[in-house]
Structure formats: structure tokens, C-alpha cells
Amino acid sequence: GLPATPPPVLSERRKTRQLQVGQVGVGSEHPISVQSMTTTVTADVNATLQQIAELTAAGCDIVRVACPSADDAEALPAIAKKSQIPVIADIHFQPKYVFAAIEAGCAAVRVNPGNIKKFDDKVAEIARAASDHGTPIRIGVNAGSLDKRLLAKYGKATPEALAESALWEASLFAEHDFHDLKISVKHNDPVVMIRAYEILAEQCDYPLHLGVTEAGPAFQGTIKSAVAFGALLRQGIGDTIRVSLSAPPVEEVKVGVQILQSLNLRPRKLEIVSCPSCGRAQVDVYKLADEVTAGLQGMEVPLRVAVMGCVVNGPGEAREADLGVASGNGKGQIFVKGEVIKTVPEHQIVETLIEEAMRIAEESGES
Ligand code: SF4
Numbered sequence: 001g002l003p004a005t006p007p008p009v010l011s012e013r014r015k016t017r018q019l020q021v022g023q024v025g026v027g028s029e030h031p032i033s034v035q036s037m038t039t040t041v042t043a044d045v046n047a048t049l050q051q052i053a054e055l056t057a058a059g060c061d062i063v064r065v066a067c068p069s070a071d072d073a074e075a076l077p078a079i080a081k082k083s084q085i086p087v088i089a090d091i092h093f094q095p096k097y098v099f100a101a102i103e104a105g106c107a108a109v110r111v112n113p114g115n116i117k118k119f120d121d122k123v124a125e126i127a128r129a130a131s132d133h134g135t136p137i138r139i140g141v142n143a144g145s146l147d148k149r150l151l152a153k154y155g156k157a158t159p160e161a162l163a164e165s166a167l168w169e170a171s172l173f174a175e176h177d178f179h180d181l182k183i184s185v186k187h188n189d190p191v192v193m194i195r196a197y198e199i200l201a202e203q204c205d206y207p208l209h210l211g212v213t214e215a216g217p218a219f220q221g222t223i224k225s226a227v228a229f230g231a232l233l234r235q236g237i238g239d240t241i242r243v244s245l246s247a248p249p250v251e252e253v254k255v256g257v258q259i260l261q262s263l264n265l266r267p268r269k270l271e272i273v274s275c276p277s278c279g280r281a282q283v284d285v286y287k288l289a290d291e292v293t294a295g296l297q298g299m300e301v302p303l304r305v306a307v308m309g310c311v312v313n314g315p316g317e318a319r320e321a322d323l324g325v326a327s328g329n330g331k332g333q334i335f336v337k338g339e340v341i342k343t344v345p346e347h348q349i350v351e352t353l354i355e356e357a358m359r360i361a362e363e364s365g366e367s
Contacts, residue, residue: 007264011236016207019136019180022086022107024061026136026182026240027207032233032265033061034256035209035242036249037090043071045078051249052083058253062240064088064110073097076104088138092145095122102129108182110138113169114145120172127178136180137173141166142213143187157187159195167203181206182239186213190228197232207239214244221245222255229259270299273321274307281309283327283346295354301361305353306335315340323356325349336360 018027026033036055040047042065052063067073067089080087086107091097092115101109109130116122130137141147143157147165154161162185170181183206185196193212200208212228215221225243232238241259243252260266272293277285289307296305306324308314311333314326318335325332332349333340336356344352 007268009264010234013239014201014236016205016239017179019182019207020134021062021088021136024086024107028239030239032238032260033240034059034253034260034266035062035064035088035240036060036252036256037064037066037242039249041072042066042079043069043075045075045082048075048079049082052079052085052087054250055253056084058250059257060085060249060253062086062088062107064090064242066090067097067101068092073100073104076101076106080105080107090140092116095126098122098126099129102133102135105133106135108136108138110140112140112142112145114141114147114165123172124176127173127176130180131178134180136182137178138182138184138209139166139169139173140209141169141183141185143192144213157192159185159187159192159199162187162192162196163199163203166200170204170206179206182209183207184209184211186211186244188212188214188216188224190224190231193228194231197237198235201235201237208237209240209242210238211242211244216246218245218247218251221247225255226259226262230263233259233263233265268302268304270296271302271304272296272307273304273317273324275309275313275317277309280312281327282329283309283332283349285309285327288325288327288349291350292353295350296357299357299361301364303357303360305357322360323353325353 013028016027018029024033038048038051040051063085088108088110089101089106090110092112095116098109141162146157150161150165166183166185187193210229212224215224241256243255245252261268274289292307304321306318306321308317308326311326311328318324318326319338324335330346331343334342334352
């Protein structure tokens with residue numbers, strides 16, 4: 001069954017204002033949400049909804065869609081209506097699409113004021129429309145499109161420049177009594193990004209959307225995001241996250257979910273505790289771990305499965321897990337809740353673990 005006490009977490013969340021992105025609450029009173037962004041042409045409603053469904057299945061809580069053209073803006077009502085998760089419209093350059101997105105029933109709108117010309121004159125109007133519809137706004141400052149004034153003042157996109165830009169833009173909304181804001185200040189350098197968010201966290205109580213921008217291909221981007229988010233989440237900073245990868249967005253969601261699960265900020269489901277293998281291994285641990293992971297994909301109950309290459313640490317770890325195997329001599333000792341329940345030949349290890357996992361899942365469903 002489920003653990004009786006909640007698992008330990010590293011830090012208390014920084015106290016923030018709360019806002020509602022559709023049915024998803026964002027802020028310190030709510031779980032940290034995972035976001036991603038579609039890569040389809042937004043105007044292609046079916047393709048976009050299909051991708052949103054895939055992201056939802058992977059654990060995405062909120063999805064963002066780009067809106068670079070009038071055709072995309074026209075597709076927003078259908079997408080916002082049919083998506084299972086809240087849809088945020090991402091607007092650059094053209095304030096008219098901000099109004100279109102609000103009217104379309106998008107759950108929030110992301111603006112990059114550095115990219116919206118004459119944004120300042122439009123703030124009053126945007127604030128009024130957003131407030132009328134209860135639509136939150138994300139102020140998304142990006143190192144690559146920093147406000148020219150701040151670029152001139154700081155010479156480049158320093159942490160101070162990013163934070164000042166976002167806070168200045170937030171103050172424009174605040175002047176119109178609009179506070180339903182969340183903020184992001186993205187940079188491709190995790191060190192700059194971390195510092196920028198720390199400054200923001202000290203200086204405002206808006207919820208923060210974490211992101212390392214242009215983080216790179218999957219391997220590098222995963223690591224950059226994990227270390228940057230980890231450093232901030234450890235301080236309780238961060239209310240919603242987006243991992244950016246030069247890879248399909250489902251991969252971003254998987255990484256985001258895994259980062260939160262690693263810090264106990266989201267309930268763990270399937271967790272594979274597998275050894276790195278070493279000269280003592282009597283089985284191909286990598287292959288076994290991959291096969292078990294693939295076989296148990298999509299398990300909906302929390303399950304810790306140990307996959308160990310030999311009997312040195314094997315039984316110990318396997319005992320700590322819900323389910324496990326310690327291999328040796330062409331056989332696998334199968335453990336359930338610390339007890340060896342059977343020993344099977346190597347070729348039956350994967351199927352046996354899957355069988356036992358299904359049984360545990362069924363039993364926990366009944367309890
Ligand atoms: Fe090596 Fe055995 Fe430890 Fe795996 S469990 S790393 S094979 S000693």
C-alpha cells in the first residue's frame with residue numbers, strides 16, 4: 001500500500017501569491033507543475049491536440065502553444081476547449097494576439113515584453129482584458145530578447161538585468177492593479193539563471209516558472225536543467241518548471257517529472273534501483289535494467305524495483321525495495337518486500353518481475 005508518512009523534502013516552499021492556470025493552481029500552496037510546449041504548427045488543431053494528449057499521458061500539467069500568426073490565433077479557441085490540460089498561449093511581437101488568446105479562453109498568456117513593441121502603452125489594456133477573463137499572465141524574460149534599455153544599462157544579460165527587466169514589467173501591471181502574474185527569467189547558463197531567480201525570489205512574491213533556455217540536446221539539456229532546478233528547488237524556489245530540450249517535448253516532460261520525483265516534490269511511481277554493475281556482475285545489468293524498465297512502463301502505483309548484478313549488495317538492496325532481483329550463477333533470486341519468494345533462471349527474471357509487479361499493483365489497488 002501507500003506509505004503512511006509523506007516522504008522527506010529538502011526545503012519549505014518560498015511563500016508566493018497563488019494563481020489559477022485553468023484547473024492547475026500555481027504557487028506555494030500547490031504542487032509544482034510540469035510544463036512543456038508543443039512543436040506542431042498551432043493552426044493544425046488536430047496535430048496539436050494529439051501532441052497535447054501525448055504530453056498529458058507523460059505527466060505534463062500545463063502546455064504552451066506558440067502563436068506567431070493569425071491562423072494560430074484562430075486555432076486557439078478549439079485547442080483551449082479540447083485540451084485535457086490548461087493551454088497557455090505564447091505571444092511574441094504582437095499584442096493583438098494577447099487579446100485573441102484571452103478571448104479564446106486560454107488558461108494563461110505568456111508575454112515577452114522585450115519582444116512586444118510599445119508594450120508599455122498596451123499594459124493597461126492587457127491588464128483589463130486579463131482581469132475581466134481571470135487570465136493570468138506570465139512575464140517571460142529571455143536572455144536572447146532582453147529589453148534594449150536593460151541591455152544598454154548592464155552591457156549583457158546579467159542576472160541583475162534579467163531580474164530587473166521582469167520586475168519592471170511586473171510593476172507596470174501592478175500600476176494597473178493586476179497581480180495575477182508569474183515570472184520567468186531564462187538564460188542558457190545555469191549559473192546566471194540560478195542567480196537571476198534568487199534575486200527575483202528575494203524581491204517579489206510572484207510564483208516563479210523555472211527554465212534554462214536553449215539548454216541543448218537531451219543529454220546536456222537534462223543535466224543543465226536538473227542542476228539548475230535542483231539548486232533552486234533546494235531553496236524552495238520554483239512553482240512550475242519547464243525543461244527545454246532540443247528533443248521531442250515528451251522527453252522534456254519525462255525529465256521534468258523525474259526531477260520533481262527525485263526531490264520528493266511529486267509522488268514517485270515506478271523507481272528502478274539498479275546497480276551500476278562492476279567486475280563482480282554475473283548478468284548484463286544494463287540490459288536487465290532496461291528490460292525491466294520497459295516492461296513496467298506506465299505503472300500507476302508507487303513501486304521501487306531493485307535490479308542488482310550480483311549477490312554482494314544485491315540481496316540487501318533488493319530487500320529494501322518493494323520488489324527486486326539479485327542475480328548470480330545464471331539465476332535470479334526474486335525478492336518481494338524483503339523475502340526471497342523464488343529463484344528463477346536468468347531468462348525468466350524479467351517476466352517474473354513484471355508478473356510480481358502486476359500482482360503488487362493489483363493488491364495495492366484493492367487496499
Ligand atoms: Fe557490482 Fe554486485 Fe554492486 Fe552490481 S550489485 S555494482 S555487480 S557488487
